[in-house]
Amino acid sequence: MKKYSIIKPDVKLINNLMVFGFECGAGWHPLIYELLDKLQAIEDRDKIGLEITQVKEKFGGLRVYTNVGTDEIWDLIDEYERKSFHICEQCGKPGSLINNYGWLITLCDECQKKMS
Numbered sequence: 001m002k003k004y005s006i007i008k009p010d011v012k013l014i015n016n017l018m019v020f021g022f023e024c025g026a027g028w029h030p031l032i033y034e035l036l037d038k039l040q041a042i043e044d045r046d047k048i049g050l051e052i053t054q055v056k057e058k059f060g061g062l063r064v065y066t067n068v069g070t071d072e073i074w075d076l077i078d079e080y081e082r083k084s085f086h087i088c089e090q091c092g093k094p095g096s097l098i099n100n101y102g103w104l105i106t107l108c109d110e111c112q113k114k115m116s
Helices: 026-046 071-084 109-115
Strands: 052-058 061-066 096-100 103-107
Touching: 026 052, 026 061, 026 071, 061 071, 096 109, 103 109
Parallel strands: none
Antiparallel strands: 052 061, 096 103
16 A cells, blocks of 8 residues: 555544555455556646545445545546446455345355355
């Protein structure tokens, strides 16, 4: 995460929760890095003070929170959050949203079988 100036982990947990890292499975990490590359490029171009405040799974999908944004930033985040519903959170293969005993999670068939 040191590659990105838009990520500044706050150990006092006042400005963001990035000290916890990405609060999701490793299968989404390539998706997150791709999004961060695009967000970093926007920040480098526009200098709006963009910071990532949290990256996590919620209701089976990726959630990315920021301190500021523009329509371009919100649209990009929405696009990648939607993509996460088709990628296994655990391994990164194609997946789908399932209800696992009341817990929504996006998994491929193999990871779903391992969880059962």
